[in-house]
Amino acid sequence: MNVNVNDYLAVASIIFCIGALGVLIRKNLITIFLSLELMFNAANLGFVAVSEYLNLMSGDIFVIFIMVVAAAEAAILLGIAIAFYREKGTINIDKANELKM
Amino acid sequence: MEALFYIFSIIAIFSALMVILVKNPLTSALYIILCFFALAGFYILLNMQFLAAMQILVYAGAIIVLIVLVIMLLNLAKAKDTIKDFHQLAVGVISVLLLFAEVILYLNTAGESKPTDIYTNAVINKIGNTQIIGQFLFTKYVFPFEVASILLLVAVIGAYIFAKK
Known part of the structure; x- marks a missing residue:
């Protein structure tokens, strides 16, 4: 039984769905961020698998740009986490309710 | 393998x-x-x-x-952090199951695209894995590469402003 591109895409979609589930059910800002990273990585795995299957390089280059965006996002989100913690004394996102009617 | x-x-x-x-x-x-x-x-x-x-x-x-x-x-x-909110859990699990079903359905019904023979494993191994990525980054993708550097600069400044008292 040979491993083909669909198996890689299935694993990538499972990891992506786990990440989406983490974003939806958790309330801790750090855990939500880690779930976002899982989704980024699932997308990366899909890019690399399809790029290998089609014998092209575009997907591999895109993975590098996704890593850059993830690093930028990490810096911004951790700045937000520090500011939020200073304001509220917690990082539970239920406490971010200033816009609540 | x-x-x-x-x-x-x-x-x-x-x-x-x-x-x-x-x-x-x-x-x-x-x-x-x-x-x-x-x-x-x-x-x-x-x-x-x-x-x-x-x-x-x-x-x-x-x-x-x-x-x-x-x-x-x-x-x-x-x-x-405990998962206590039942409604949040239910909505999250159902929507993620739907998403997963959609992805799997797409994987099963999508049309097959044929592999090209431009950068096969033999070609990549002959040029060198790192070298070919470097060539792409500095020729075809040089504009996104520069935009990425600006993005990182903006992110550093933004993180500093957020974390500053």
Whole structure:
């Protein structure tokens, strides 16, 4: 039984769905961020698998740009986490309710 | 190779599940490192050794260390987070199951596209894995490359402004 591109895409979609589930059910800002990273990585795995299957390089280059965006996002989100913690004394996102009617 | 694929899949999916299920954010951060190592194994199986090295260096080495540093700085290791809200859980699980069903349906019904023969494994191995990525980054993708550097600069300034008192 040979491993083909669909198996890689299935694993990538499972990891992506786990990440989406983490974003939806958790309330801790750090855990939500880690779930976002899982989704980024699932997308990366899909890019690399399809790029290998089609014998092209575009997907591999895109993975590098996704890593850059993830690093930028990490810096911004951790700045937000520090500011939020200073304001509220917690990082539970239920406490971010200033816009609540 | 198939055995390695299944081992890496099991490790990746298990550690991804543990990331979203454990209570302690520090434990989540450690499990996500395991997941990143399994994904680096996938990249090596897919003949992209440079990306595997970048995965470990950038993700496991830089981003997760940054997160662990913030957890330590804010003293969040004691901040337990329990999943209690039933409505949130139900909506999340149902919508993610729908998403997964859609993706699997798409994978099964999508039209097959034929592989090209431009950059086969033989060609990539002849030029060199790192060298070919470098060539692409500095010729065809030089504009996104420069935009990425601006993006990182903006992110650094933004993070400083956010974290500043």
